[in-house]
Amino acid sequence: MKKYALRIRIWIDEDDGPFLGIGRVILLENIKETGSITNAAKSMKMSYRQAWQLVEDMNKRASPLVEKMSGGKKGGGAILTEAGENAVREFRNIEQELNLIIANKSKTIKF
């Protein structure tokens, strides 16, 4: 007998466009982990320009989520603001909660 699994993709829209999806959340998590947009972009095989644009777009659609630090020996790094930390946590919580619900639903579907 064949097995079926319910799947979902989650994202958050702001009034004027997409705000936060799994790709952007992973980017934020990587910025947090590596301490810079450059390194985060590298770890995702994304260009710096693309990562930077995503950060700019997120910062525009909410309280700034990423703070860029200029200068210093290593060039500019970047950190998540409190709003950035909250956004990641909130997204992951919602994801986990919905994944639980659909894992339970998956068990009951049959075709």
Place this chain on the structure above:
Amino acid sequence: MKKYALRIRIWIDEDDGPFLGIGRVILLENIKETGSITNAAKSMKMSYRQAWQLVEDMNKRASPLVEKMSGGKKGGGAILTEAGENAVREFRNIEQELNLIIANKSKTIKF
């Protein structure tokens, strides 16, 4: 203050690949409404070939969902089988249930 809305896309995978998403459900609903794959395809601006391939794929991944009737004055029509009716109903139920959950969640998110 900006407003945010949580969004989801739902689909169902079978062991070997995607089985049912919103596009296929709408195709099934249109087959039911129009009584043929040709008319359903037209109403979605989809080629007959593409619609037919989607139907073949769905029929392979579950009990047949669509039954093609050959011959008759109007050429072959198509109807949903009981399994087809159930699949549409089940998908729409799951969708509605999850939409309620995320509508409630949407009210609480803030960035």
